[in-house]
Amino acid sequence: MSRIKAKRIGFRIDMTPMVDVAFLLLTFFMLTTKFRPPEVVKIDLPSSHSELKLPESDVLTVTVGGDNTFFMGVSSQQSRVKIFNAVVKPKLQAAGLSSVAVADSLKKFKLAENFRVGRDELDKFVVMARFADQKLRPVIRADADAGFDAVNHVIKVYKKANLLTFNLITVLEREAR
Structure with missing residues (x-):
């Protein structure tokens, strides 16, 4: 005689704990995320074909706006404190x-x-930044509409502070179009 097979009973997975964990993770990431602060001035970078990446730390950035205004930034807070105290x-x-x-x-x-x-x-700020941290890499971040005179002034300030090699921040040509 043939044996009678037992009827298969389906199983059920309770999804409630997984939903709880998903919302806990979502809440955690929302609360711990640091938002990028708004830029002081909107810069439209010129294009180039160079793909050299700039380091994240030890950077002295002079930004030239489209209306030839100057902004300066230093990557480390210790250097900013020294600049503040000196200037x-x-x-x-x-x-x-x-x-x-x-x-x-x-x-x-x-x-x-x-x-x-x-x-x-x-020039005072650049010299004090250089005294604060000798490892700073000078960078010029100029708007595409910035005048040559303003960018040339930054180059002269770098030369006066004996910063003879510097980087220009640009956007890749294929990204600009």
């Missing part, structure tokens, strides 16, 4: 600001990736 702090104290206001300005200055610099002050 900005004496100006704030001479203007009569209290020590609390100077300390608050230092906090904002440490967190700022780029800060506006006057044309005549650029």
Whole structure:
């Protein structure tokens, strides 16, 4: 006689714990993500064919805006503190600001990736950045509409500070189109 086969019973997977874990992970990543701060000035970079990548750290960036304004950025916070103490702090104290206001300005200055610099002050800031960190790689990030005179001024400031090799930040030609 043939044997009677038992009827197969389907199994059921409870998806509730997996949904909980998915939402926990989503919440975790939303809360721990650092958003990129808005740029101080919108820069439309010129195009080139070079594919050399710039390092993430030890970079001294001078940005030239389309209206020939200058912005400077240093990758490390320690260098920013030294620049603040050497150049900005004496100006704030001479203007009569209290020590609390100077300390608050230092906090904002440490967190700022780029800060506006006057044309005549650029050389002081570059020299102090070089004193703060000898390993800084000088970089020029100029808008495509920036005047030659402004970019040439940055090059002269770099030469005056004995920074004879520097990089120009551009966008790849195939990405520009």
